[in-house]
Amino acid sequence: MSTALLAQIAASLVEGDPDATVAGVREAIAAGLEPLAIIDGALVVGMRTVGDKYASGEFFLPNLIVSANGMKQAMALLEPELKARRQSLKPVGTVVIGTVRGDIHEIGKSLVGTMLAANGFEVHDLGVDVPVDAFVSRVREAGANLVGLSALLTTTMHGQKDVIEALTKAGLRGQVKVMVGGAPVSRAWADGIGADGWAQDAVSAVDLATRLVAQS
């Protein structure tokens, strides 16, 4: 029964039906399944399928977002259960993300944040038009080991460099990896400004983030 239920939850995530995901997770908790078993046996499986389907061209961005939001709602149900058992999910990494100063483009940055959260990262999303200092102070407060900087304009992408320099100046550069993204941003730009990595879309950003935190 539990195998079928877990498969059903995973399928609901893939199909993008958050209500069914939530109902399935509730049923699984009521049936006495361990929260970690639900996460590993259903949610992680479902999200991996969604990522694979996006990579293969079958799925599109709305599929990613709706599934990631289903994952988030499921986790909100499971976190109290974990707590009650004195268990915790160690985040894969703690990431501070935002769109740099002077730039109000939100979509790409939020997409990356959503995908990172759905893949087990603790995400501190500072929003758009974020001042340099705000990145630095949040990295310090959250003890982050990863920073994601978005810029959509050639006129604002220099802001990514400013943040990296400020992190160095604040003595935090040793503790955080920095990844950059956005339409005008390239691998060459990332190398040039001393970032640790560059990703061209939200799915590859998750792979990159996972690799970077494994190094840190």
Next chain:
Amino acid sequence: MRPTMRMLSESLVEQIIAEGMALLRAPGVRVHNEEARRLLAEAGAGVDQTALVARIPEQLVLRALETTAHEFDLYTLDGQPVVHYGGDQVHFDPGSAALAILDPETNRQRVPTTADFVRLVKLVEQLPQIDAQSTSMVCGDVVAEIGDLYRLYLALNFIRKPIVTGAFRTDTWWVMKEMLSAVAGGDAALAAKPIAVFDVCPSPPLLWSDLTCQNLIDCARAGIPAELVSMPLAGATAPVTLAAAVVQHTAECLSGIVIGQLAKTGAKVVWGGSPAAFDMREGTTPMGDVATWMIDCAYAQVGKRLGLPTHAYLGMTDAKVIDAQCGLESAGGTLLGALAGVNMISGAGMMDFESCQSLEKLVIDAEMIGMTKRLLRGIEPRDEPIALKLFEKMGHRAEYLAEPHTLKWFSRELYLPSPVIDRGTTDGWLRKGATTAAERAAERVKTLVASYQPVPVARELRAELRAIATAAARKFGMDELPPLPEAQG
């Protein structure tokens, strides 16, 4: 009869307008400009000064629609009306602020320089199919803070055609106005015979940023036309259903009309835009997508129903080089926008969404625009009876090439392309080097730029323009501007 295309039924247009008006009441429009909020509040809109939201009653919108300019002309720098905003007249200008130029040598993008921009404006002067100039590249060899005004400064030294432009800041708008005023012979002359239009862009959904709102207010008060560039991104910053995206566009533009009229009754405001259908795979804003064109044509129809001058960003491609995708996407948007009767279609030469300008693409697009303008002239009878007298004379002889009738009409009936379009035999094509359209376009760019004839600009005026631009540059730490390229081709 001029061929036309309609995207929406009459009843759907009415419903879109009604829902656009309803959106202005709830949830209202976000206005991040203090003066606009004050104007709106004084005129009876409900303004939440904490949330910065204005709820605009329908009565206020209707009043603004009555007083806003329903048509106006743009003039050449020597005072000739050449662009008519209003009715179904269709004109073309290159696209807006590209941050890159496609280098024809490397076939890759690079940062444009002063020399590139001057070549572009000279080329546009030389292309009869293109009706207006536009400040469609941002030069990388000056400080970013004067990126907007520097383009206008350069252009005003070389152009006769009117210009579509825009400001990136509130303070630089004033510098740009000062330069335009100097060229026009004073503020009053500039307002009487506008030579420039400023693009002002609300942010989707339903937001007027401080900058763009102030530009709109300043344009209205100076009598300079403002072009509303509403850009719903269907599926991301706007609903994915195309009709609903048009409702959002309607609300954003209506609020722009209201703000313009509150700043100055009778202000010239254009119903324009640069919407796109969000790409659900790449997360980009494709300008070459059929749904993008459909939104454009639909909102143009809404604007016409309201009796307003119209504009759209069309005729662009998302391709990165001049290839088949580039051609098909540019042609699709150009043809549809023209059939929809959009007064100003901006985008010739633009590629990679709206981020790169290509001079070579521009001359190819000029051919497409020439063909499109021919299409718009439609098919006329020309003779009465249409053919009977001719056949009385010719019978079954296939000798029309030798007929005076052919000589009389061929150049009016047919579009005669430049050598960019290859219509030779295969042997002829091989003999001439077996070139691609892009290669022939590169040759034509060189020929046209070289044949550019300088426009007469008084030495005092040139000096005044340079002094204005240099003063602005100095405010941002740049002591001297790059030297002005020779006026000769």
